[in-house]
Amino acid sequence: MHKHRQERVLSDTAPRGGTAAGLQRLRRWMTVLLAAILLLSVLLGIAVWKAWKPLDGSASSSASGASTGSQDSGTLPVPDNSWALTVVSPSEKISSSFQPQLTTYGSVQVDKRIVPALERMLADAKAAGYTLQVTGGYVDAQTQEKLYQKKIQAYMQQGGKTRAVAESEAAAVTPPGGYSENQTGMAVTFPSDASFLASDGYHWLLNHCVDYGFVRRYTDDKEGRTGLQDDPSHFRYVGTYNAQTMRKLGLCLEEYVLYRHNQSVSN
Numbered sequence: 001m002h003k004h005r006q007e008r009v010l011s012d013t014a015p016r017g018g019t020a021a022g023l024q025r026l027r028r029w030m031t032v033l034l035a036a037i038l039l040l041s042v043l044l045g046i047a048v049w050k051a052w053k054p055l056d057g058s059a060s061s062s063a064s065g066a067s068t069g070s071q072d073s074g075t076l077p078v079p080d081n082s083w084a085l086t087v088v089s090p091s092e093k094i095s096s097s098f099q100p101q102l103t104t105y106g107s108v109q110v111d112k113r114i115v116p117a118l119e120r121m122l123a124d125a126k127a128a129g130y131t132l133q134v135t136g137g138y139v140d141a142q143t144q145e146k147l148y149q150k151k152i153q154a155y156m157q158q159g160g161k162t163r164a165v166a167e168s169e170a171a172a173v174t175p176p177g178g179y180s181e182n183q184t185g186m187a188v189t190f191p192s193d194a195s196f197l198a199s200d201g202y203h204w205l206l207n208h209c210v211d212y213g214f215v216r217r218y219t220d221d222k223e224g225r226t227g228l229q230d231d232p233s234h235f236r237y238v239g240t241y242n243a244q245t246m247r248k249l250g251l252c253l254e255e256y257v258l259y260r261h262n263q264s265v266s267n
Helices: 002-013 017-068 112-127 141-159 163-171 200-212 220-226 240-249 253-266
Strands: 102-105 108-111 187-189 214-218 231-237
Touching: 102 112, 108 112, 112 200, 112 214, 112 231, 141 163, 200 214, 200 231, 200 240, 214 220, 214 240, 220 253, 240 253
Parallel strands: none
Antiparallel strands: 102 108, 187 231, 214 231
């Protein structure tokens, strides 16, 4: 009787076939799940490595391009501030030591150091569907003085102004020889007619000029600092970093040069 009861207990505690099969299936699923997790971890690691590797390569390439100034790198030449930030205005005569490095670009002359940036800006504008035409560039002192005297005569004859008043007003539009930044070769002008100034091409120029180192030089709100009236067609090369910083800070060239001076003194 006792032996019979013991056999029943052993029979009751033995794993049933269904339960054993379930445990086996669970082990298989856990094995598959662990393998999937390991595989996913490996793939994730490879993806992260690939994502970081190009960045390191591009950074090295950019650094190399910046140091060599290669046009193939896609970077513009870094301006030398001793010339790119030269200020010439009705109240500040151009230095006798300043000598532009002139070259012919289209139908005008400009300083050859701004040509790479100017060419790229016009090429990118064309790629965007806009043809920008440079209509003015370098003007020598003698020609500038003739333009100034002509403007004085026009104010006196057509406006009935005295010579003193005509000279003052003319200087705010066409400065005399030696006081116009057109003598730097870094200023360029575009068409000033109303149709161009209202065109999409002009708005592209306004929006993107700083990306190529150019700023719209004379605006109404800065007339008190520049000494010249608003001129939407006049753009000046100052270098890409400087142009972008001037826009960010809302400074004209006179203000920016003073800002840079104060920064260097404080540092």
